[in-house]
Amino acid sequence: MTSMNRKPWAQSSFNFKVQLALVSTIPVAIGALFVILGGFDFSIGLIGVFLPIQVIVVGVFGWLKAKKRGLGDALLIFFTIFFSTLVLVLLLSVLGSVIFEGFKALTPHFIYENNRYVGTTTSLEYGGVGHAILGTILIVLLTTVAAVPLGIAMAVYLTQSQSKMRGVVRTVTQSLAGLPSVVAGLFILAVMQFTHLERSGLTGALALFPLMLPTVARVAEESLRLVPADLRMAALALGAPNHKAFFQVILPAAKSGILTALLLGLARIVGETAPLILTTNMNNTTNLNPFIGPMASLPTYVYNFLGSSYSSSQQRAWGAALVLLIFVGILFGAARILGRKKSLKTSKKAK
Amino acid sequence: MMNSTTASASTLSTEDISVWFGERQVLQDINLVFPANQVTALIGPSGCGKSTFLRTLNRMHELIPSAGLAGRVLLDGQDIYDSSVDAVDVRIKVGMVFQKPNPFPTMSIRENILSGLKLSGRKITDADDLVETSLRRASIWNEVKDRLGDQALSLSGGQQQRLCIARSLAMNPEVLLMDEPCSALDPGSTRRIEETIQELSASMTIVIVTHNMQQAQRVSDQTAFFLADENTPGVVVEFGRTEDLFNTPIDPRTNDYVNGHFG
Numbered sequence: 001m002t003s004m005n006r007k008p009w010a011q012s013s014f015n016f017k018v019q020l021a022l023v024s025t026i027p028v029a030i031g032a033l034f035v036i037l038g039g040f041d042f043s044i045g046l047i048g049v050f051l052p053i054q055v056i057v058v059g060v061f062g063w064l065k066a067k068k069r070g071l072g073d074a075l076l077i078f079f080t081i082f083f084s085t086l087v088l089v090l091l092l093s094v095l096g097s098v099i100f101e102g103f104k105a106l107t108p109h110f111i112y113e114n115n116r117y118v119g120t121t122t123s124l125e126y127g128g129v130g131h132a133i134l135g136t137i138l139i140v141l142l143t144t145v146a147a148v149p150l151g152i153a154m155a156v157y158l159t160q161s162q163s164k165m166r167g168v169v170r171t172v173t174q175s176l177a178g179l180p181s182v183v184a185g186l187f188i189l190a191v192m193q194f195t196h197l198e199r200s201g202l203t204g205a206l207a208l209f210p211l212m213l214p215t216v217a218r219v220a221e222e223s224l225r226l227v228p229a230d231l232r233m234a235a236l237a238l239g240a241p242n243h244k245a246f247f248q249v250i251l252p253a254a255k256s257g258i259l260t261a262l263l264l265g266l267a268r269i270v271g272e273t274a275p276l277i278l279t280t281n282m283n284n285t286t287n288l289n290p291f292i293g294p295m296a297s298l299p300t301y302v303y304n305f306l307g308s309s310y311s312s313s314q315q316r317a318w319g320a321a322l323v324l325l326i327f328v329g330i331l332f333g334a335a336r337i338l339g340r341k342k343s344l345k346t347s348k349k350a351k
Numbered sequence: 352m353m354n355s356t357t358a359s360a361s362t363l364s365t366e367d368i369s370v371w372f373g374e375r376q377v378l379q380d381i382n383l384v385f386p387a388n389q390v391t392a393l394i395g396p397s398g399c400g401k402s403t404f405l406r407t408l409n410r411m412h413e414l415i416p417s418a419g420l421a422g423r424v425l426l427d428g429q430d431i432y433d434s435s436v437d438a439v440d441v442r443i444k445v446g447m448v449f450q451k452p453n454p455f456p457t458m459s460i461r462e463n464i465l466s467g468l469k470l471s472g473r474k475i476t477d478a479d480d481l482v483e484t485s486l487r488r489a490s491i492w493n494e495v496k497d498r499l500g501d502q503a504l505s506l507s508g509g510q511q512q513r514l515c516i517a518r519s520l521a522m523n524p525e526v527l528l529m530d531e532p533c534s535a536l537d538p539g540s541t542r543r544i545e546e547t548i549q550e551l552s553a554s555m556t557i558v559i560v561t562h563n564m565q566q567a568q569r570v571s572d573q574t575a576f577f578l579a580d581e582n583t584p585g586v587v588v589e590f591g592r593t594e595d596l597f598n599t600p601i602d603p604r605t606n607d608y609v610n611g612h613f614g
Contacts (some may be wrong), residue, residue, distance in 0.1 A: 049439055162416050184596075203406070228453070230449065230451060230453040231453060231455060231456070233411065233414070233449065233453070233457070234449065234453040234454075234515070235455075235470055236411065236442065236517070237409065237411055237416065237439070237446070237447040237465075237519075238442065238443075238446075238466065238470050238471060238519070239439050239442040239467065239471035239522065240467075240470035240471060240523060241439055241469065241471075241472075244469075244470050244471075244472070245470065246517035248466070248470060249455055249457075249466075249470070250471065252457040253455075253456055254459050255457070300535035
């Protein structure tokens, strides 16, 4: 005998489907009528007409289905959908406008040329963000080289030691995570004036350091904490010294989480603007030496050109913003894929 | 002194072992002798300190921050808590199998077997032979011989536990401590592990904590019955040959416990 694989709990009658369709389309239609034919403003149509009608219709529908319980459920479902759609629309419109506006400026030479002979009115056929891309990569790399090992070391200290200082370290890390980035920039600026350091890629990297460190430390700490204590015990019971138990058993088990910490740390600082404006300034030419001279970066590039009232400059800013967005997108995508690999492993375990 | 390379069973004994967690005493004056090549079962109700006692035998106890200890544990006459003795050396000689199977998830079956030698920094000569011998001794070779490169977590719970036993055996311990090794396993896996224990006792001394009276009777030569009254530290009520302890217990509390009247 063969039996069909069904979901009997998800069956609904034809009648119910029709009612649901009516409930979800009539208020929209009325709202649209008011906006299109009545000449209402869109936001008035949405909040003044659609929203109250929809709430009443959904409420009545729920009440008829299951009295008070149905009313509560129906309203909850409606508000959940309404507000998540609202947030999604807002996010997508930000993303959409960057992609739409940025795409106009995006040409191959925009990616690799620098801005040596470009002024605020120069047309888009000349110049690009090549120097800013390189600058961002160099500055971020410098910060990463310092912040990631230290962040992981902090995570190790917080998870592996029994020290009483852990609470203090954790609190300080958490408050560092809440540090406004402009304050980090100001601090380095003050240090620069005190020590007569010139603006350079390095000072920019220094300003980003306190922003990246807490992110890396916290995510790495979480991933190390997820490694079962059993594994450490098993390794120690086999006669492993502490350091070998850590490097050969605990760290490999937390590997994907620590990679995620690295990527989230990168994504945290790659778009930081204020500290870089204060500490590296802007540069229209390519500077590959992070120790001497100001350095361009994508966020400061956006900031500089967005301030101009000329349309070609604003287009450049949008283009650079799009490049930056792609950068961040790649980082988050990589973090997600690495995170997924981890969960694949655990699902294998379930099998 | 602590570094013999030949595998041989050792006699383990404790002298007046008392254990504290913080200010709370959980064990009082435990005196037991585990003769070479014998299997000793530790039984008693939950919370009487038998697992804690087991962990004092290979110095895993001291990994708990609040832990305290008095008394001596002698491995072939040498106090393992003597300041001249390294805990790592003790754990190499006194292996341990935990209640929950805990194979290393990032390693293959084969790597798990070899992990003990790698972790303790010893040279591996003839790895293939060691892997096969260890897996055979834990009676799991036939099930995994064609998939030694697979992740250890792809095994079933019972297989994982036998892999953990094999991992301990690869270290060639003189004493093997087992903390309720079958409590998470089905009857089939339990039976195979019990058979393994019997075979292993030819070459090592075994101490096993168990909640299962039948298991204690099946596998052990001698049995110690632990008991802790409310708010008092755990003590050994009775210790002797397994058949004596189960059939003709001297202490009435032992009689009640082994016949299922409490606990």
